[in-house]
Amino acid sequence: MADEFTLNAWGRGRGRGRKQTQAQDNPGTNGVSKHVQGERGIRPGAQAEEPSYARPSGSCPQQPQEQAQPQPQLQGQWSRPLLRGMSNSLPSAIGTSRPVDIERAVSVGRGSSRSRVVAENISFGRRETRGQAPLSVTKPSNLISKKGTSGHPLELTTNYFELICKSDWHLYQYHVDFSPEEDRIAVRKGLLRLHEDKLNGYIFDGSSLFTSHPLQKLLEFTSTRKSDETRIKITIRFVGDVERGSPTYIQVFNVLMRKFLQHLKLQLIGRDYYDAKAKIQITEYMLDLWPGYITAIKQHDHGILLCAEISHKVMRQQSIWNLLEDARRRNGGDYRARFLAEVIGMTVLTSYNNKTYRVDDVVFDLTPESTFKLRNGESISYIDYYRTKYQIKIKERYQPLLLSQSKMKNRQIGEKDIIYLVPELCRATGLTDEMRNNFRLMKSLANYTRIGPHARIQKLMSFNQRLHSEPAVAQDLKKWDLNLDKRLLSIQGRVLNQENIFFGRNKRIISGNEADWSKGFRGNHLLVTTQLNNWHYVGPSFVKRDADRFIENLIKASSPMGFIVKPPTFHDVRNENAGSYVDTLERIMRSFQPQLVLCAVPNNRADRYSAIKKKCCIDRPVSNQVILTKNLNPEKGAMSIATKIAIQLNCKLGGVPWSVEIPRSGLMVAGFDVCHDTIHRNKDIGAMVASLDKSFGRYYSAVTMHKNGEEMSNNLSTNMVDAAIKYREVNKELPTHIVLYRDGVSDGEIPYVYSHEVRTIREKLNALYKNTNPVKLAVIIVTKRINTRLFLDHSLNPPPGTIVDDGITDPLRYDFFIVSQHTRQGSVAPTHYNVIYDTLGFDADKIQRLTYKLCHMYFNWAGTVSVPAPCQYAHKLAFLVGQHLHQQPSTALENLLYFL
Numbered sequence: 001m002a003d004e005f006t007l008n009a010w011g012r013g014r015g016r017g018r019k020q021t022q023a024q025d026n027p028g029t030n031g032v033s034k035h036v037q038g039e040r041g042i043r044p045g046a047q048a049e050e051p052s053y054a055r056p057s058g059s060c061p062q063q064p065q066e067q068a069q070p071q072p073q074l075q076g077q078w079s080r081p082l083l084r085g086m087s088n089s090l091p092s093a094i095g096t097s098r099p100v101d102i103e104r105a106v107s108v109g110r111g112s113s114r115s116r117v118v119a120e121n122i123s124f125g126r127r128e129t130r131g132q133a134p135l136s137v138t139k140p141s142n143l144i145s146k147k148g149t150s151g152h153p154l155e156l157t158t159n160y161f162e163l164i165c166k167s168d169w170h171l172y173q174y175h176v177d178f179s180p181e182e183d184r185i186a187v188r189k190g191l192l193r194l195h196e197d198k199l200n201g202y203i204f205d206g207s208s209l210f211t212s213h214p215l216q217k218l219l220e221f222t223s224t225r226k227s228d229e230t231r232i233k234i235t236i237r238f239v240g241d242v243e244r245g246s247p248t249y250i251q252v253f254n255v256l257m258r259k260f261l262q263h264l265k266l267q268l269i270g271r272d273y274y275d276a277k278a279k280i281q282i283t284e285y286m287l288d289l290w291p292g293y294i295t296a297i298k299q300h301d302h303g304i305l306l307c308a309e310i311s312h313k314v315m316r317q318q319s320i321w322n323l324l325e326d327a328r329r330r331n332g333g334d335y336r337a338r339f340l341a342e343v344i345g346m347t348v349l350t351s352y353n354n355k356t357y358r359v360d361d362v363v364f365d366l367t368p369e370s371t372f373k374l375r376n377g378e379s380i381s382y383i384d385y386y387r388t389k390y391q392i393k394i395k396e397r398y399q400p401l402l403l404s405q406s407k408m409k410n411r412q413i414g415e416k417d418i419i420y421l422v423p424e425l426c427r428a429t430g431l432t433d434e435m436r437n438n439f440r441l442m443k444s445l446a447n448y449t450r451i452g453p454h455a456r457i458q459k460l461m462s463f464n465q466r467l468h469s470e471p472a473v474a475q476d477l478k479k480w481d482l483n484l485d486k487r488l489l490s491i492q493g494r495v496l497n498q499e500n501i502f503f504g505r506n507k508r509i510i511s512g513n514e515a516d517w518s519k520g521f522r523g524n525h526l527l528v529t530t531q532l533n534n535w536h537y538v539g540p541s542f543v544k545r546d547a548d549r550f551i552e553n554l555i556k557a558s559s560p561m562g563f564i565v566k567p568p569t570f571h572d573v574r575n576e577n578a579g580s581y582v583d584t585l586e587r588i589m590r591s592f593q594p595q596l597v598l599c600a601v602p603n604n605r606a607d608r609y610s611a612i613k614k615k616c617c618i619d620r621p622v623s624n625q626v627i628l629t630k631n632l633n634p635e636k637g638a639m640s641i642a643t644k645i646a647i648q649l650n651c652k653l654g655g656v657p658w659s660v661e662i663p664r665s666g667l668m669v670a671g672f673d674v675c676h677d678t679i680h681r682n683k684d685i686g687a688m689v690a691s692l693d694k695s696f697g698r699y700y701s702a703v704t705m706h707k708n709g710e711e712m713s714n715n716l717s718t719n720m721v722d723a724a725i726k727y728r729e730v731n732k733e734l735p736t737h738i739v740l741y742r743d744g745v746s747d748g749e750i751p752y753v754y755s756h757e758v759r760t761i762r763e764k765l766n767a768l769y770k771n772t773n774p775v776k777l778a779v780i781i782v783t784k785r786i787n788t789r790l791f792l793d794h795s796l797n798p799p800p801g802t803i804v805d806d807g808i809t810d811p812l813r814y815d816f817f818i819v820s821q822h823t824r825q826g827s828v829a830p831t832h833y834n835v836i837y838d839t840l841g842f843d844a845d846k847i848q849r850l851t852y853k854l855c856h857m858y859f860n861w862a863g864t865v866s867v868p869a870p871c872q873y874a875h876k877l878a879f880l881v882g883q884h885l886h887q888q889p890s891t892a893l894e895n896l897l898y899f900l
Contacts, residue, residue: 743782
């Protein structure tokens with residue numbers, strides 16, 4: 001639940017960082033979810049008709065060819081709509097199932113005299129964050145330095161290895177023609193592969209060829225296509241040398257890196273490689289955990305660096321047939337709907353060829369006894385096919401078949417639209433929501449996935465040694481005249497001074513080495529307090545005694561903090577259904593006009609929680625709180641829970657618990673984030689939250705809903721103007737400086753955010769300010785899910801307040817990293833900040849310090865979080881609307897932190 005309090009908030013979940021959402025209330029989730037969740041599958045990259053080739057003319061030795069095997073396929077239309085109740089247009093699959101091909105970014109004619117090639121729009125799989133995004137320079141030309149000066153120096157180690165090139169190293173590009181024309185990329189690659197001994201090391205994408213050593217300006221070869229004995233003439237023409245640091249230049253290194261991972265006999269799942277031989281069996285939950293690696297090579301301030309991160313993939317020991325049987329046992333005659341809901345969108349692994357597929361539908365009127373046609377026109381049943389081809393005996397003859405649709409990319413290279421899979425031969429991957437809510441299961445996974453700094457460094461060094469000890473990798477490095485450093489990169493960082501936390505009555509405390517001031521509430525008043533006189537408690541009658549005890553503790557905990565709480569009016573609900581709570585709330589709203597309602601619920605049922613939130617945030621807007629009945633009178637930590645709830649209630653009524661010193665007057669900070677609507681999957685929820693006061697404790701919020709593909713710039717700019725107007729109502733003047741922290745942006749979207757959103761925000765703000773002094777604005781992209789890790793003394797996590805603004809940053813960007821939170825388990829992940837627009841007049845040090853200070857201002861946690869508070873508030877609001885409300889909240893609540 002978005003605001004439901006659990007012991008993890010201030011108790012045993014201390015190392016989790018920032019999010020207190022329902023999906024992350026279980027310890028272990030944060031350390032697992034990033035790399036353990038099942039990814040949306042993709043169709044195997046092997047072509048359906050991998051050709052065999054005759055020996056080329058000349059003395060080239062015959063190279064062994066891998067004969068890709070076709071998957072069973074049926075001709076004709078699907079038996080029914082692909083996704084029931086949804087469009088037949090499938091979501092784009094993540095990643096690619098084979099080493100990524102470089103696509104031509106510039107069109108170079110034959111005989112071109114261009115000596116240098118700069119590619120601006122290289123496609124890198126489905127996302128552009130793996131290697132180098134399309135070249136986007138966001139570093140202001142007038143920026144003197146992006147390095148800060150505050151704090152104390154710190155020697156840090158990173159999870160980067162330097163890729164060393166000689167000073168005269170060049171990357172050359174050639175254009176390859178085939179005569180007669182051959183459109184199939186797989187065939188083109190195979191024909192050219194026969195001459196690889198003459199080309200030495202190269203990368204070929206079907207059109208462009210890249211090498212690190214010069215070839216002749218014009219080369220011609222001849223190969224014979226065995227399928228029809230046609231002789232193919234191959235002509236290779238020089239285009240130019242690729243500019244150092246360009247997207248093409250960097251992408252070649254990433255393609256080489258993925259080739260190295262293939263040499264290590266790792267299994268490609270989604271976009272990353274995993275080691276099936278090193279799997280960890282968790283027999284209690286019938287799971288296998290495959291360790292793997294995420295790699296990316298990019299241009300950094302210290303040169304070209306390889307970022308390597310440890311990853312894990314959950315592989316269930318259950319087959320899809322087992323899941324179908326479970327659905328039958330649990331749901332009886334309605335098992336099909338349950339099974340469809342569980343498996344559609346799931347990524348499955350077929351063990352007979354180690355390929356992954358995305359399940360797009362289940363066809364119940366096809367079985368393994370159904371037949372399909374081979375390439376030679378012969379019909380064969382699935383049972384006979386697998387027995388003949390893989391020596392596999394299918395036991396269940398009447399199971400339905402899974403349907404997987406080919407990606408557009410694979411259809412363009414000649415693969416069929418539809419593939420049918422046998423559930424018995426498919427293993428499920430990833431975790432279900434039920435698994436994620438299983439505390440013991442997630443804790444078991446966390447024992448392996450939450451890797452501490454020392455163990456992580458050992459694994460990274462082992463990975464590096466494994467690369468160097470593989471002869472094929474060493475041979476490729478030699479061919480390309482490259483060297484991979486055997487040491488992790490060391491860089492210089494800084495740690496900022498600990499912040500003062502200000503409470504009421506001019507009291508202040510130091511945040512501490514772990515940036516945790518939860519004990520500071522003992523005997524200290526909150527900064528701004530309210531009174532709770534007219535409020536109502538709603539809950540089941542069987543916990544009335546526990547509710548009385550909780551109210552006593554709440555009043556007792558609130559009084560020393562200066563928050564006056566009077567006893568509530570109690571209301572029993574008829575039963576635990578959502579309708580009973582809604583009816584009770586409706587009677588309360590009509591009769592009492594309360595300040596706040598508190599609902600106690602027995603469990604985490606989403607429908608009941610959504611109903612309560614819709615009633616209190618849309619139909620009858622009022623501040624509200626939801627709490628589990630188990631936390632009304634827990635065995636341990638009763639006063640801690642009461643203190644936490646008291647602070648939340650005070651905030652939801654307009655109070656402010658604490659603040660930090662931010663001396664700049666006239667400053668408004670805002671956060672923006674985007675979440676998907678879980679019901680209307682073609683809609684996105686954009687939430688903006690902006691500060692209204694000097695203590696950065698009061699906020700204005702706005703929510704906009706838009707369809708996928710629609711521009712958000714108009715909505716965001718309108719909300720920014722509304723926030724500035726609200727700021728003027730509170731402070732009697734417009735803000736002089738505005739800082740927007742923009743979350744939910746990938747590298748590939750940065751040019752759009754800069755060219756559209758920033759421009760529109762500037763235009764509308766300038767219209768608001770008219771002839772007065774124009775507002776000074778900064779827009780900062782916030783990226784949390786990154787693979788960069790920082791280590792102190794090779795065995796510790798760096799302390800909160802650690803900043804890195806050199807070495808591993810991007811030379812084309814005004815960016816920096818901050819470790820803002822303390823982590824007791826696993827390795828801490830810094831947050832990456834990229835300043836894409838800045839007219840504030842602040843130097844880099846002030847922006848870094850402001851950003852870290854704001855990480856102290858998230859009132860759901862008495863400690864620092866991983867992103868600035870406005871950004872986290874925006875995430876909480878977008879999550880609430882996308883998960884539970886599915887409508888815009890009432891504007892009556894826009895000046896309150898009702899979503900906390």
